[in-house]
Amino acid sequence: MFNLVMSRLHEGMIVIYAISILLYFMDFLHHDKKANRIAFWLLSIVWILQTIFLFLYMARTGRFPVLTLFEGLYFYAWVLLTLSLFINRILRVDFTVFFTNIIGFFIMAIHTFAPVQMPTTAMAKRLISELLLIHITMAILSYAAFSLSFVFSLLYLLQYKLLKEKKWGHRLWRMQDLSKLEKMSYILNVAGVPMLLLSLILGLQWAFLKLPHFLWYDPKIIGSFVLLIIYGIYLYLRVRKNVFGKSLALWNMAAFLIVLINFFLISRLSAFHFWYS
Structure with a gap:
């Protein structure tokens, strides 16, 4: 049950992540403040979901999640997102969030859909199909x-x-x-x-x-x-x-x-x- 919930959580994050990047792209091209604002809050939702998963995973395993490649990828994506949001709100450096989170999206996609981390073959095949x-x-x-x-x-x-x-x-x-x-x-x-x-x-x-x-x-x-x-x-x-x-x-x-x-x-x-x- 836990693995199924985490899989759905990751899939939802990928979709929200994609929408956020699309809106940041619109702002990058056309200086759309409304798109930038919506994209920021969507990205904040992704950060909240990532943070919840991070703490749930730590509570379940009893350790900090950096000992395997896929744990490291997830933590790397979380750090990128955290720093980009911090820089955007505190330092106000334009376009940092957009370009940083293209990398973050790529890392999250690898982490979410890679079958090596999946506990069962059936779940791995389902995620690859999705x-x-x-x-x-x-x-x-x-x-x-x-x-x-x-x-x-x-x-x-x-x-x-x-x-x-x-x-x-x-x-x-x-x-x-x-x-x-x-x-x-x-x-x-x-x-x-x-x-x-x-x-x-x-x-x-x-x-x-x-x-x-x-x-x-x-x-x-x-x-x-x-x-x-x-x-x-x-x-x-x-x-x-x-x-x-x-x-x-x-x-x-x-x-x-x-x-x-x-x-x-x-x-x-x-x-x-x-x-x-």
């Missing part, structure tokens, strides 16, 4: 965000064409103005990029645990990282280079073409995607 489920779910959510972003860019280009040609028909008035269409496209990509990154982290963790002959140069892995880089360039152009308008919309549509290629074509060339064992 790791795969979270990986796939986050990947699909990121693809959905990119798809909607593509639609808004398409509407932007259509609206742009109608305005340039001075076609003042009913289609023009039924669509949002250009600034709103561009903003929605951008926001959806801001949400999609960190979800794709976290999905890749969890997917690589699953592959290391499940596949006896894991290949870094698998076409699906390469395609996913290429996709992440392309959307990263989109965000860089938008935030740092102040690229707006038609050129950014065209880049976004080209990026979505890579999404389709990665999902429908490259996945079929992969050694393990679509046919999980």
Whole structure:
């Protein structure tokens, strides 16, 4: 019973951790104070859950949890989170929490889903299956965000064409103005990029645990990282280079073409995607 409760506790922490990092990413790009505030409180919840587990584990084992690799990983993740929250509240150093907890999330994912620490084979297999489920779910959510972003860019280009040609028909008035269409496209990509990154982290963790002959140069892995880089360039152009308008919309549509290629074509060339064992 204790092990089952701890497993569910860790899974909940991973989900909250992921949401918090997503919000910090939004703040990193767009100086969103509300997102920063919500992310901080979500991260505080993760810290409370980690601390509760730490003391429960110490009470159960009667010792400080640093004697094994996986105990050390957990304590390392807890120290990273504790220090990042302390620095954020006391020293007010911007973006420290965001970058530190990308590392912390990775460490927690390794600790939570690694089967070596599990007392039973059944529990280990269940956690690995749930790791795969979270990986796939986050990947699909990121693809959905990119798809909607593509639609808004398409509407932007259509609206742009109608305005340039001075076609003042009913289609023009039924669509949002250009600034709103561009903003929605951008926001959806801001949400999609960190979800794709976290999905890749969890997917690589699953592959290391499940596949006896894991290949870094698998076409699906390469395609996913290429996709992440392309959307990263989109965000860089938008935030740092102040690229707006038609050129950014065209880049976004080209990026979505890579999404389709990665999902429908490259996945079929992969050694393990679509046919999980």
